[in-house]
Amino acid sequence: MPHSSEITVGLCQYAPEVGAVEGNRRLGSDWINRAADQGAELVLLPELAASGYTFQSELEAAASSQATDGPTILEWASICRRRSVWAAAGFAESGRDGRYNSAVLLGPDGVVGVYRKAHLFNDEKLYFLPGDLGFPVFDLPFGRLGMLICYDLWFPEAARILALKGADVILVPTNWVANFRRRPADERGWTMGDYACVGAATQNQIFIAAADRIGEERGVEFVGCSCLVGPDGSMLAGPASLDAEALITVKIDTAQARRAKRRTPRNDTLADRRPELYAELAAGLTETSR
Amino acid sequence: MPHSSEITVGLCQYAPEVGAVEGNRRLGSDWINRAADQGAELVLLPELAASGYTFQSELEAAASSQATDGPTILEWASICRRRSVWAAAGFAESGRDGRYNSAVLLGPDGVVGVYRKAHLFNDEKLYFLPGDLGFPVFDLPFGRLGMLICYDLWFPEAARILALKGADVILVPTNWVANFRRRPADERGWTMGDYACVGAATQNQIFIAAADRIGEERGVEFVGCSCLVGPDGSMLAGPASLDAEALITVKIDTAQARRAKRRTPRNDTLADRRPELYAELAAGLTETSR
Numbered sequence: 027m028p029h030s031s032e033i034t035v036g037l038c039q040y041a042p043e044v045g046a047v048e049g050n051r052r053l054g055s056d057w058i059n060r061a062a063d064q065g066a067e068l069v070l071l072p073e074l075a076a077s078g079y080t081f082q083s084e085l086e087a088a089a090s091s092q093a094t095d096g097p098t099i100l101e102w103a104s105i106c107r108r109r110s111v112w113a114a115a116g117f118a119e120s121g122r123d124g125r126y127n128s129a130v131l132l133g134p135d136g137v138v139g140v141y142r143k144a145h146l147f148n149d150e151k152l153y154f155l156p157g158d159l160g161f162p163v164f165d166l167p168f169g170r171l172g173m174l175i176c177y178d179l180w181f182p183e184a185a186r187i188l189a190l191k192g193a194d195v196i197l198v199p200t201n202w203v204a205n206f207r208r209r210p211a212d213e214r215g216w217t218m219g220d221y222a223c224v225g226a227a228t229q230n231q232i233f234i235a236a237a238d239r240i241g242e243e244r245g246v247e248f249v250g251c252s253c254l255v256g257p258d259g260s261m262l263a264g265p266a267s268l269d270a271e272a273l274i275t276v277k278i279d280t281a282q283a284r285r286a287k288r289r290t291p292r293n294d295t296l297a298d299r300r301p302e303l304y305a306e307l308a309a310g311l312t313e314t315s316r
Numbered sequence: 317m318p319h320s321s322e323i324t325v326g327l328c329q330y331a332p333e334v335g336a337v338e339g340n341r342r343l344g345s346d347w348i349n350r351a352a353d354q355g356a357e358l359v360l361l362p363e364l365a366a367s368g369y370t371f372q373s374e375l376e377a378a379a380s381s382q383a384t385d386g387p388t389i390l391e392w393a394s395i396c397r398r399r400s401v402w403a404a405a406g407f408a409e410s411g412r413d414g415r416y417n418s419a420v421l422l423g424p425d426g427v428v429g430v431y432r433k434a435h436l437f438n439d440e441k442l443y444f445l446p447g448d449l450g451f452p453v454f455d456l457p458f459g460r461l462g463m464l465i466c467y468d469l470w471f472p473e474a475a476r477i478l479a480l481k482g483a484d485v486i487l488v489p490t491n492w493v494a495n496f497r498r499r500p501a502d503e504r505g506w507t508m509g510d511y512a513c514v515g516a517a518t519q520n521q522i523f524i525a526a527a528d529r530i531g532e533e534r535g536v537e538f539v540g541c542s543c544l545v546g547p548d549g550s551m552l553a554g555p556a557s558l559d560a561e562a563l564i565t566v567k568i569d570t571a572q573a574r575r576a577k578r579r580t581p582r583n584d585t586l587a588d589r590r591p592e593l594y595a596e597l598a599a600g601l602t603e604t605s606r
Contacts, residue, residue, distance in 0.1 A: 144590050148580040160593050180585060182472035182519045183594045190596055212550070214504060218518055221549045225515015228508060229472045259511045260502070290438040295470060300434050303450050304473045306480055307597045 031194075031281040033168040036066025037264070039252040039272040041241030044078025047090055051076065051098040054115060055105055057273070062109040066275050068168075071115035072239035073175050073201040074127065080149075080243040087153040091118040091125050094137055099130055106132045112166060114173055116199035124155040129173045129199050131164055139164045144184060147177040161187045169194040169280030176200040179222040179236075182229065183307060189230035190296065194280035198223070198236035204247040211268055217251045220265045228259035231286035231295055233278055240269050254278070257286040321484075321571040323458040326356025327554070329542040329562040331531030334368025337380055341366065341388040344405060345395055347563070352399040356565050358458075359403040362529035363465050363491040364417065366407035370439075370533040377443040381408040381415050384427055389420055396422045402456060404463055406489035414445040419463045419489050421454055429454045431463040435471050451477045459484040459570030466490040469512040469526075472519065473597060479520035480586065484570035488513070488526040494537040501558055507541045510555045518549035521576035521585055523568055530559050544568070547576040 038057040042050045054075050061069040073079070076098040077090035092098060098117060106113050112133045119128035119140065126142040127150055142157030143150075161184055163172045172188035174196055179185065188196055202219040204210040211217050223234040233256060240250040253264035254276050266272035287295045328347040332340045344365050351359040363369070366388040367380035382388060388407060396403050402423045409418035409432065417433040417440055432447030433440075451474055453462045462478035464486055469475065478486055492509040494500040501507050513524040523546060530540040543554030544566050556562035577585045 144593055145588055148582045151582050156590065177588075180519055181589060182476055182516075183589070183597055186472055187594065187596050218549050221511075221514045222518050224511045225518055226472075228512050228515055229470055259508050292438045292441050298435055298467075299471060299473070300446065301598050303434055304477065304598045306477050307473055308591050308594045 031168055032277060032279050034065050034067045034275055034277045035235050035254060036061030036064065036069045037235060037237040037252045037254060037266070037272070037274040038069060038071050039238055039240060039250050039266050039274070040072070041239055042072065042075050042078045044080050044243050045086060045090060046078065047076070047098070050078065051101055054098065054102055058102060058105045058111070058113050059109065060273055061275065062111050064273060064275050067111050069111055069113040070197050070235055070237040071113065071199060072237050073116035073129070073199040074118060075115045075199065076117035078243060079201050079239070080246050081153045082244065084153070087118065087125060091120040093120050094130060094140055096120070099132070099137065103132045103136050107134050107136070110134050112138070114197045114199060116175060125153060126157060127154045127175060129175055129197070131171065131173065133166065138166070141173040141175070143175040143178060145177045145181050161191070163188060163191045163193045171195050171197060173197045173199070176202060179219070179226060182226065185226040185230055185232070189232050193232060194283040195233040195235060195278070196226070198234060200236050200238045202238050202249050202251070204249050210249045211251060215251070215268075216265055217249050219249070220251055220253050220261070223253055223255045224259050224261065227255040227257060231257040232283050233257060233280065240271065257283045321458055322567060322569050324355050324357045324565055324567045325525050325544060326351030326354065326359045327525060327527040327542045327544060327556070327562070327564040328359060328361050329528055329530060329540050329556050330362070331529055332362065332365050332368045334370050334533050335376060335380060336368065337366070337388070340368065341391055344388065344392055348392060348395050348401070348403050349399065350563055351565065352401050354563060354565050357401050359401055360487050360525055360527040361403065361405035361489060362527050363406035363419070363489040364408060365405045365489065368533060369491050369529070370536050371443045372534070374443070377408065377415060381410040383410045384420060384430055386410070389422070389427065393422045393426050397424050397426070400424050402428070404487045404489060406465060415443060416447060417444045417465060419465055419487070421461065421463065423456065428456070431465070433465040433468060434474060435467045437467040451481070453478060453481045453483050461485050461487060463487045463489070466492060469509070469516060472516065475516040475520055475522070479522050483522060484573040485523040485525060485568070486516070488524060490526050490528045492528050492539050492541070494539050500539045501541060505541070505558070506555055507539050509539070510541050510543050510551070513543055513545045514549050514551065517545040517547060521547040522573050523547060523570065530561065547573045
């Protein structure tokens with residue numbers, strides 16, 4: 027286990043299957059082990075890795091959900107303990123008040139914390155409640171981490187709040203879909219998701235690690251292209267391919283995120299903010315605003 | 317003049333010269349005319365196009381500044397009237413309370429409005445006051461416009477507020493510098509500024525048009541790479557080269573910015589925000605946040 031600010035991140039890009047709870051558990055276990063075999067100390071699985079994505083009924087969503095002490099979480103936590111690694115993974119969470127599209131952070135000592143997706147995309151609104159935990163950060167031996175899930179990246183407020191809380195790295199379990207461009211990836215092989223990661227990293231001088239799924243479920247096509255971006259906005263690893271499994275490992279030094287914020291002798295990129303000009307961001311939409 | 321939501325934007329990339337107020341006036345006039353000759357209806361000049369960038373004394377900054385009815389603004393406005401075009405350009409503004417790094421929006425009827433740079437970069441803090449006008453939008457016949465200047469793009473709050481106010485296009489007069497990477501442009505010829513534009517466009521489903529300067533002033537190197545990005549994050553024109561003059565014209569339909577916000581039957585990207593979770597953005601940095 028690392029005692030410095032250096033850590034090897036492993037991004038796992040594969041295809042969970044909707045409804046196949048036990049299959050997805052085994053699949054996730056295999057990928058955490060494979061990543062650890064390749065030297066990863068912090069493993070990232072996709073959004074809803076424990077359940078699959080395209081629910082079509084309340085019954086199906088309920089049957090694919092579990093609490094943070096459910097069997098999939100317990101099994102993945104036991105692998106983290108055995109391998110002395112951390113892992114973050116998406117799962118459908120049965121909470122006290124309802125179901126959430128969540129990400130769990132696991133470590134050698136079990137569950138570190140949970141993030142509940144704040145911004146729900148399309149049909150997710152039928153099966154999940156919007157996240158009610160805000161944007162928490164977690165202090166690990168190698169740095170401070172936050173988590174966001176997929177569509178959250180299109181809300182610059184979210185990554186910014188994590189940066190303000192001192193996050194060095196944002197982990198993004200995601201299920202990017204192919205809806206919004208004629209060709210999901212451009213001539214360079216980047217999707218909108220990759221650009222969203224670079225944008226948020228550039229704005230916040232922070233590492234962004236995104237593990238996407240691949241494959242197709244019930245007519246919804248996922249676009250892979252998992253990536254890891256550095257605090258100067260450089261693409262450090264990936265994007266992986268659109269449609270093939272991938273395991274990307276890359277060593278990062280989380281301290282770079284802090285150093286990158288002291289940009290010139292007169293600039294500190296977070297202290298240079300003008301919060302007195304930002305009141306509109308915490309207000310709702312008004313009549314005149316659209 | 318256009319009566320629809322379509323408009324041809326002209327990005328002017330060239331090298332103003334610090335202190336050469338009359339030379340910069342003529343240079344800007346030439347570029348507005350050249351852009352109009354090539355069909356541009358909305359012309360964008362770089363940051364501090366009227367003054368140059370690297371002031372070294374208060375005296376020099378004062379001598380290079382003018383009010384919004386100063387001679388350079390008047391001359392450029394007269395060209396807009398004669399050519400029936402709009403133009404946005406950076407200038408050092410002598411305001412009632414002090415000097416600002418500003419952008420003026422001009423049209424066939426004169427001055428439409430002014431934006432004062434909210435986030436000052438490095439030595440700019442010695443010669444300018446931080447902008448005190450917030451983030452205004454301006455309704456023109458072809459759509460709603462906002463302006464940001466250079467370092468503002470690293471503050472996602474700014475573009476977001478313009479999007480919340482219904483801006484379709486953000487004009488960015490800029491002076492991107494080469495400080496932050498060993499090589500200012502990557503193997504694709506993009507600078508951090510280009511990625512910042514794509515990030516803000518992707519997050520806000522908005523057009524971003526950035527006109528950068530080139531050349532070197534007193535040891536500060538500027539990196540060109542002017543660009544125009546569409547509301548799906550696609551690079552529609554540019555980036556121009558790192559070091560050569562460029563005039564890029566591209567026709568856009570500002571209505572695309574509004575359509576792009578209705579992303580699925582269940583998603584409206586601005587209505588999907590969770591302002592109740594964003595209180596931290598309008599608060600200052602706290603003891604515990606870094």
